[in-house]
Amino acid sequence: MRPVALVTGASSGIGEELARCFAGAGHDLVLVARSADKLQALAAELQAQYAIKALVLALDLTEPEAPGRLATSLRRRELVPDVLVNCAGVLAQGPFAGIKPSGHQAIIDLNISALTSMLSHFVPLMTARGSGRVLNVASIAAFQPVPTLATYAASKAYVLSLTESLSQELMGSGVSVTALCPGITATQMLTSATQANQQLANLPGFLIGSVEDVARQGFEACMRGDVICVPGAINRVAMIASRSTPKWLLRRFSGLLARKL
Numbered sequence: 001m002r003p004v005a006l007v008t009g010a011s012s013g014i015g016e017e018l019a020r021c022f023a024g025a026g027h028d029l030v031l032v033a034r035s036a037d038k039l040q041a042l043a044a045e046l047q048a049q050y051a052i053k054a055l056v057l058a059l060d061l062t063e064p065e066a067p068g069r070l071a072t073s074l075r076r077r078e079l080v081p082d083v084l085v086n087c088a089g090v091l092a093q094g095p096f097a098g099i100k101p102s103g104h105q106a107i108i109d110l111n112i113s114a115l116t117s118m119l120s121h122f123v124p125l126m127t128a129r130g131s132g133r134v135l136n137v138a139s140i141a142a143f144q145p146v147p148t149l150a151t152y153a154a155s156k157a158y159v160l161s162l163t164e165s166l167s168q169e170l171m172g173s174g175v176s177v178t179a180l181c182p183g184i185t186a187t188q189m190l191t192s193a194t195q196a197n198q199q200l201a202n203l204p205g206f207l208i209g210s211v212e213d214v215a216r217q218g219f220e221a222c223m224r225g226d227v228i229c230v231p232g233a234i235n236r237v238a239m240i241a242s243r244s245t246p247k248w249l250l251r252r253f254s255g256l257l258a259r260k261l
């Protein structure tokens with residue numbers, strides 16, 4: 001019997017590539033996102049390529065009851081995921097005061113509330129079984145304040161902190177929890193951010209990671225049970241520097257960089 005990986009945000013970007021990684025490793029899939037058409041196309045492709053099964057469940061995880069409905073649907077099918085991948089996320093780029101309240105709330109609803117709800121529904125099932133893996137997709141932005149990405153960075157700091165806490169709580173339970181913290185990655189999210197701020201188009205190519213490479217490293221870290229995965233040497237240096245730099249200096253540097261962009 002093949003293990004099952006439940007992947008949210010699977011219709012594009014890192015979530016789509018993570019689904020490919022798990023399918024390639026012989027996992028059956030539960031694919032979750034809002035776009036049923038994109039999920040169906042991905043499911044058909046991966047089933048044909050890897051001879052696995054892929055269940056598509058189109059859901060808007062910002063709806064408070066959606067994670068619970070998802071858990072109930074899988075329970076009726078007698079499916080308990082062996083791997084939970086929380087990749088669904090949203091970003092709004094720009095000055096805090098220039099973003100509508102609904103924009104900030106959308107980030108909180110998906111990046112924080114939905115992720116937490118998914119964990120609260122599925123982690124107990126994994127601990128009761130005595131095995132499981134969780135991969136939470138955070139960001140390099142989780143390690144420092146990021147002006148013009150203030151709410152997004154704060155939401156990813158939450159994801160990182162929660163992951164690190166759970167990794168300790170669940171030690172010895174058979175369940176591992178990993179935070180994938182990519183830097184700037186070539187996804188639709190970057191394209192949308194660039195449309196909002198044309199200065200981002202001037203970023204040097206070496207700062208932009210490949211979505212395939214980011215997903216592969218996240219998959220491998222999850223399967224090893226690593227707590228934190230930061231793809232890319234430059235991003236790892238930045239992460240180490242951010243954790244050793246005084247907070248006041250880190251704020252000043254982040255503000256200076258944001259003003260230049």
